[in-house]
Amino acid sequence: MLIHEMTMTEFAEKRVTVSTGILPLGSLEEHGPHLPLGLDAMHAYALAQATALVHPCLVAPPLFYGLCRSSAQHAGTVGISGDSLRAVVYDIGLGLWRQGIHCLCLLTGHAGGTHQSSLVEAGERLLETTGLEVAVVCVLDLLDDARQLIECKGDSHAGEVETSLALHLWPELVKGGAPRAFPTFPRFRLVRDKLSHWPSGVWGDPGPASAEKGRKILEIEVKALVAVLAGLEEQARAGATPGPSV
Numbered sequence: 001m002l003i004h005e006m007t008m009t010e011f012a013e014k015r016v017t018v019s020t021g022i023l024p025l026g027s028l029e030e031h032g033p034h035l036p037l038g039l040d041a042m043h044a045y046a047l048a049q050a051t052a053l054v055h056p057c058l059v060a061p062p063l064f065y066g067l068c069r070s071s072a073q074h075a076g077t078v079g080i081s082g083d084s085l086r087a088v089v090y091d092i093g094l095g096l097w098r099q100g101i102h103c104l105c106l107l108t109g110h111a112g113g114t115h116q117s118s119l120v121e122a123g124e125r126l127l128e129t130t131g132l133e134v135a136v137v138c139v140l141d142l143l144d145d146a147r148q149l150i151e152c153k154g155d156s157h158a159g160e161v162e163t164s165l166a167l168h169l170w171p172e173l174v175k176g177g178a179p180r181a182f183p184t185f186p187r188f189r190l191v192r193d194k195l196s197h198w199p200s201g202v203w204g205d206p207g208p209a210s211a212e213k214g215r216k217i218l219e220i221e222v223k224a225l226v227a228v229l230a231g232l233e234e235q236a237r238a239g240a241t242p243g244p245s246v
């Protein structure tokens with residue numbers, strides 16, 4: 001159930017029985033020379049839609065902008081600050097709560113650590129100020145059961161996982177391949193010239209990617225996300241979350 005495609009009447013009827021929502025999040029960010037810039041939000045949105053087919057939930061329109069640090073200087077990356085991300089995610093969460101959502105999953109396709117920290121901060125603020133149950137989930141954290149399937153260790157960006165998903169979901173948007181690569185950022189020191197430490201924009205190995213692998217990865221992600229939503233709903237029932245109090 002996609003919120004932006006529902007009418008006022010449909011939404012009012014649906015929220016009587018369904019009070020779980022997913023907010024898909026991503027980034028507008030380089031994904032190597034072969035994948036589309038919007039892949040992270042597209043991935044989270046596709047996963048949310050596939051999940052809604054097997055577990056009743058309302059899917060909010062995705063946010064295509066996130067906090068991008070390592071890829072900030074690559075062509076096509078347009079990031080927003082942590083302040084903006086926290087503010088917009090909090091505002092959307094508050095709005096969904098006021099509209100009858102009791103369980104909210106912030107589902108991010110962008111795995112940047114600083115980006116995820118901002119989502120956790122926004123989620124914590126929602127816990128403090130509303131009765132929402134909140135989960136912050138990065139798509140990479142749903143892949144525990146895909147370890148056998150994924151050949152490249154440490155694959156995280158524009159590599160085996162994302163290329164496989166893109167080959168499965170949007171084959172027309174995959175422009176060839178890219179060589180295996182990992183960045184060389186120093187462990188502690190922050191760097192100004194990020195491009196010289198990560199010229200290719202690939203973090204992993206697109207080589208072993210396939211559409212069939214993408215299909216299986218999506219299936220595994222859906223199963224894991226359903227478990228997260230069920231956990232949120234169990235917590236909401238246990239806590240007997242009251243109506244909007246803000």
Ligand SMILES: [Zn+2]
Pocket residue numbers: 031039040109110111156157158162
């Ligand atoms: Zn990505």
